[in-house]
Amino acid sequence: MANNHLSLMPVEDLTRDRIQETLDSLENGVDKMRELARVVKEDREAILNSLGSLLNSPILKDTKGAEREEIELRLDHLVKRCLGVEIEVQIIRNQSQQLAMERYLNSCLTEPKGPTDEGFQATLLECAADDQKEIRKKLQILLDKMEAMSGILSSFDPKLA
Secondary structure (H helix, E strand, O other): OOOOOOOOOOHHHOOHHHHHHHHHHHHHHHHHHHHHHHHHHHHHHHHHHHHHHHHOOHHHHHOOHHHHHHHHHHHHHHHHHHHOOOOOOOOOOOHHHHHHHHHHHHHHOOOOOOOOOHHHHHHHHHOOHHHHHHHHHHHHHHHHHHHHHHHHHHHHOHHHO
16 A cells, blocks of 8 residues: 655745645645545455355355354454444535435436436436336446345344444
């Protein structure tokens, strides 16, 4: 992992001309930090999925005695260490952006749970029936992945589900 620390001149040494340059540099630093956090989040999810797969693998189920206990202890240890890494990158939205996001998400559901984006929904309905089925299938896969991740987490610690 890169160790790129942002070096800036002290605030008291800034001139009016350098403020915009400093803000640009800080903005680049924030963008890099958010991207790195996204990558770490994806790595964490991939590792937890792999650990869950190992826990539920037929090979582990066929393993007996002390060897199985040792593997399960190691799996548990790795899961706890992985869960100890919490990364959250929030998307900052104003009120109208938040409402638009909620309408969009509701438009994707077979049975909306609130207001929908009629334009998006109309566009979706204009698609071929097979395209609509494909979109629903992809959305279902995403929901299934989210549920699976919840199941994997609960197999290690029920409070995490």
